[in-house]
Amino acid sequence: MSVTEKASTRGTPTSPQRSTAPSVAQSVWLVATREILVRLRSKAFLISTGILLLISVGAVVAGGIASQDTSLDTVAVVGSAEAVVESTGAFEIMAVDTVADAEALVRDGTVKAAIVPSDSADAVLPVTVIALDSAPLDVTGALSVSPEVQLLDPAEQGGGIAYLVALAFGIVFLMSATTFGGTIAQSVVEEKQTRIVEILMSTISVRALLAGKVLGNSIMAFGQIVAIGLLAAGGMAVTGQRVLLADVGPAIGWFVVFFAFGFVLLAALYAATASMVSRQEDVGSVTSPVLFLTMIPYFLVVFFNDNPLVVAIMSYVPFSAPVSMPLRIFLGTAEWWEPLLALVVLVASTVVVILLGSRIYSNSLLRMGARVSLRDALKR
Amino acid sequence: MLDIRGVSKSYGARQVLSDVNFTVADGRMTGFVGANGAGKTTTMRIILGVLAPDEGTVFIDGTAVTASDRRRFGYMPEERGLYPKMKVAEQLVYLARLHGLSPASAQRNTTSLLEQLGLGERRDDLVEALSLGNQQRAQIAAALVHDPEFLVLDEPFSGLDPIAVETVMTVLAGYAAGGTPVLFSSHQLDIVERLCDDLVIIGDGSIRAAGSREQLREDHTSARFEIQTLGDAGWMRDLPGIDVVDFDGGWAVFEAETDAASQHVLSEAVSRGPVTAFTRQRPSLASIFKEVVQ
Numbered sequence: 090m091s092v093t094e095k096a097s098t099r100g101t102p103t104s105p106q107r108s109t110a111p112s113v114a115q116s117v118w119l120v121a122t123r124e125i126l127v128r129l130r131s132k133a134f135l136i137s138t139g140i141l142l143l144i145s146v147g148a149v150v151a152g153g154i155a156s157q158d159t160s161l162d163t164v165a166v167v168g169s170a171e172a173v174v175e176s177t178g179a180f181e182i183m184a185v186d187t188v189a190d191a192e193a194l195v196r197d198g199t200v201k202a203a204i205v206p207s208d209s210a211d212a213v214l215p216v217t218v219i220a221l222d223s224a225p226l227d228v229t230g231a232l233s234v235s236p237e238v239q240l241l242d243p244a245e246q247g248g249g250i251a252y253l254v255a256l257a258f259g260i261v262f263l264m265s266a267t268t269f270g271g272t273i274a275q276s277v278v279e280e281k282q283t284r285i286v287e288i289l290m291s292t293i294s295v296r297a298l299l300a301g302k303v304l305g306n307s308i309m310a311f312g313q314i315v316a317i318g319l320l321a322a323g324g325m326a327v328t329g330q331r332v333l334l335a336d337v338g339p340a341i342g343w344f345v346v347f348f349a350f351g352f353v354l355l356a357a358l359y360a361a362t363a364s365m366v367s368r369q370e371d372v373g374s375v376t377s378p379v380l381f382l383t384m385i386p387y388f389l390v391v392f393f394n395d396n397p398l399v400v401a402i403m404s405y406v407p408f409s410a411p412v413s414m415p416l417r418i419f420l421g422t423a424e425w426w427e428p429l430l431a432l433v434v435l436v437a438s439t440v441v442v443i444l445l446g447s448r449i450y451s452n453s454l455l456r457m458g459a460r461v462s463l464r465d466a467l468k469r
Numbered sequence: 470m471l472d473i474r475g476v477s478k479s480y481g482a483r484q485v486l487s488d489v490n491f492t493v494a495d496g497r498m499t500g501f502v503g504a505n506g507a508g509k510t511t512t513m514r515i516i517l518g519v520l521a522p523d524e525g526t527v528f529i530d531g532t533a534v535t536a537s538d539r540r541r542f543g544y545m546p547e548e549r550g551l552y553p554k555m556k557v558a559e560q561l562v563y564l565a566r567l568h569g570l571s572p573a574s575a576q577r578n579t580t581s582l583l584e585q586l587g588l589g590e591r592r593d594d595l596v597e598a599l600s601l602g603n604q605q606r607a608q609i610a611a612a613l614v615h616d617p618e619f620l621v622l623d624e625p626f627s628g629l630d631p632i633a634v635e636t637v638m639t640v641l642a643g644y645a646a647g648g649t650p651v652l653f654s655s656h657q658l659d660i661v662e663r664l665c666d667d668l669v670i671i672g673d674g675s676i677r678a679a680g681s682r683e684q685l686r687e688d689h690t691s692a693r694f695e696i697q698t699l700g701d702a703g704w705m706r707d708l709p710g711i712d713v714v715d716f717d718g719g720w721a722v723f724e725a726e727t728d729a730a731s732q733h734v735l736s737e738a739v740s741r742g743p744v745t746a747f748t749r750q751r752p753s754l755a756s757i758f759k760e761v762v763q
Contacts, residue, residue: 120568127554284550288611291517291544292567294536455519 116293120301121308124276128309138313141264145317146324148257153328164228165191165203165394170216172206179231185408195221203226248294254419255394256339258344258412259387261317265348265357266383269310273356274363274376277450281367286454295451303356303443309351311345318345330351340419344411347435351411355383355437361446364453365461375460386412397422405431407438470495471516471619471650476525478511485511486674489525493619493650493667498641500665500682501654503756508674509654512545513623516652517544529619540568547624547654549608553597557607559590560596561614569616573613582610586636602633609637613644620644622653626660638664655662662754672762682754688759690749694731695722697746700740705734722750 128134163181166174167188174180183200185191191203203219218228280286289298318341325337358379366375386409393399394416404413404423410431417423449466456465471493478486486508493499503509514520516527518539519576526585527534529541551560558579583589586606590598594685596607605628612622620641626634642664645651652669661668668685670678678685693714696702706713710730716724723733738744752760 092762116567119563123563204745279552282550283553284546285552286547287514287519287546287550288544289567290519291539291542291546292564453512 113294113297116297117301117304120293120298121305124302124305125309127276128272128306134309137268138316141313142316145261145321149321150328152253153325162198162201162227165194165200167191167203167205169206170204173214173216173232177231180228192219195219197424201225204228204232235408252394253414254340255390255416256266257321257416258340259390261344262348262351262412263316263383263387264321265310265314266352267380269306269352270355270359270374270376270379270383273306274359274372275369276302276306277360277363278366279371281364281454282369290454295454296447299357299360299447299450302360303353306356307349307353310356313350314345314348337419340415343418347411347414347428347432350432350435350439351407354378354407354435357439357443357446358382361449361453361466365456365463366448367456367460367467369439371460382408385409389413390416405434407435410435412444470530470603471652472531473512473516474526476512476515476522476527478508478515478520478522486515486522486675489671489674489676491669491676491679493652493716496645496648497650497666498645498664499650499652499667499669500661501652501669501671502658502661502754503654503671504762507671507762509671509702510623511531512671513544513547513621513652513654516621517542527760528745529713541618543612543615543620543622545608545622549605549628551596551607551611554595555576556593557596557599557610558583558592561607561610564611565614570615570757578616579610582614585640586610589654601628602630605629605633606636609640613640618649620649620651620653624655625653626655634660649652658754658758668754670758670761677761678757685757686751689752689760691724691752692726692731693722693724693750694734694744696720696734696738696744698742698744700742702738704737704741708734708737721747 092148162179163183164174165183165185167185167190171182171184174182183194185194185203188203188205191200191205194200195203198221201220202225204216205219207215207217214232216232218225218232220228280289286298322338322341359376362376362379363372366372386403386406389399389403389409390412393403400413400417400420401422404417404427406413414423414428414431418428445467450461452468453461454465473489473491473493476486477484477488489508489512491499494715501509501512511520515522515525516534518534518536522547529538551597555563560573561579561582565578566572570578577698580589580592583592584610588610590605591603591607596604599607609625612620622641622737625637625641628635632642638660641651645666653665656760662682665682666683667680668678680688696705698719699717700719702716702719705711705721705723708730710726712726713721713726714724723731725734735744735747738747
């Protein structure tokens with residue numbers, strides 16, 4: 090008896106023509122679409138994305154304002170010291186008549202320091218600096234005579250800006266990876282805890298299910314990163330930081346590429362580890378090793394961004410490459426082939442993790458109750 | 470027709486199923502009965518391909534079932550579950566599409582199925598906002614929304630109120646009447662007794678009895694008869710080939726060595742006065758179940 094005959098005799102609605110079973114790609118896409126829709130409807134997601142975008146715009150705008158802040162320190166000068174101070178061009182000058190007046194201005198904080206003619210005849214400089222409680226290094230520095238410096242290997246970027254760029258990549262990666270990693274872990278356990286996973290498993294392959302979840306969340310994370318990157322670049326252009334943009338642009342581009350693969354790797358890890366538990370309460374403890382792996386790049390670049398060796402090593406380690414390699418590109422310490430090699434390493438490890446992850450995932454999904462041991466989960 | 474042939478499954482050293490064989494015929498409601506842990510859920514999961522058997526094969530109309538065939542099954546797992554934060558209709562459309570329906574067919578099936586199950590007004594509610602009974606109905610809709618050609622339902626009646634039980638029974642009987650093979654497990658033997666055409670009894674991972682309900686009853690019917698007369702039935706004890714098991718006034722239960730002996734009792738009783746009942750005792754499902762499982 091054919092399908093349509095059965096259907097007509099029982100009088101229930103039917104699809105006139107049962108299409109052939111959807112391909113794996115279609116199943117993956119259906120799962121991914123659901124993940125995206127659910128995420129887009131979640132208020133928590135929309136709010137946190139909004140905050141993240143605001144922060145990145147705020148950081149760029151604040152950076153623009155700070156770099157335009159060219160006001161000079163004010164110092165009080167007495168008599169012949171004025172000519173010396175004027176020649177540096179580094180200060181606003183407030184001329185007063187006596188040393189006592191100058192000291193009074195220092196004491197009430199009107200000026201940062203007072204510069205008065207020197208009493209001693211054998212002083213190197215013909216002036217004395219009067220300050221309140223500590224030697225004002227920027228003042229003495231501006232007055233000092235420096236020897237000529239010859240750099241053999243001049244750094245392209247200063248340490249301060251390198252730190253900021255490292256921090257920015259690190260924070261964006263950390264926030265995005267933990268947010269979406271956590272989301273994917275919760276969504277895996279939700280399916281397990283509500284048991285709908287058994288219906289899903291009876292319909293599509295476990296790999297298609299895992300791939301769909303990873304794909305959906307990766308698209309969301311990637312979209313967020315691209316939005317942040319565009320906003321940051323746009324913000325820099327608008328606030329007149331074109332020089333910085335030209336320097337950071339390629340690094341941002343590589344960051345997006347590395348992030349795309351790095352996130353897929355983390356997402357697969359989050360999904361696989363989360364599948365080993367059955368309750369939302371246990372997600373935190375089981376995924377904490379993955380969280381740790383996510384935080385390593387962040388802390389390493391924050392603490393070791395001035396150590397070229399550590400950064401170079403980290404730029405090949407899959408978990409930290411998405412942060413370290415763009416940093417090296419920004420610093421100009423990476424050869425042209427290095428990001429490509431690191432990318433190959435990252436993609437290869439992503440493939441391995443996905444294969445292991447899907448095994449853990451399919452072995453664990455039906456095991457309710459106690460946490461599945463890693464050894465059991467990896468069994469064939 | 471669904472054929473389960475030689476299916477075995479172990480978890481480590483524990484053998485959960487050993488050489489399980491049975492058939493779910495077209496248009497038959499097949500009840501699947503067994504104690505807790507007897508292997509019902511494992512068997513159903515193997516039929517659905519959620520679990521792989523160690524040995525054995527599941528056949529549809531004579532050919533081994535493939536992954537793409539499994540989309541033609543409607544499955545209700547023992548452990549219920551839908552996405553709590555998805556709207557009812559949206560969720561059904563999603564499941565229908567995963568089973569390969571076009572968006573339009575998925576929408577159409579969802580709408581009419583929700584109407585049929587009395588959930589039409591709840592289509593845009595979140596699943597978690599539904600009452601328990603309505604969640605169960607939504608669960609049944611989830612098993613049926615893609616127009617399955619085979620139904621495998623693990624405890625479809627557990628946790629249902631009597632009204633919902635009737636609704637579900639009607640829907641399932643409708644499917645069977647249309648020629649769909651329906652396999653369902655239940656602890657509620659009275660429901661199985663009312664609903665099933667065929668019966669499969671499993672105990673400790675092996676099939677203890679399988680066949681049509683009537684045949685099973687016939688097979689387990691003993692030579693016990695029940696008679697109700699208006700006078701005192703004490704005289705029966707003296708008849709040859711008759712063993713009176715129980716009696717009370719005009720009512721008696723007896724075992725007869727031969728059919729002739731039982732007929733003799735009847736004719737003797739009629740000659741002594743009016744006989745209001747004379748039947749062969751038919752065992753209830755519960756007693757057959759107890760007998761074959763022990």
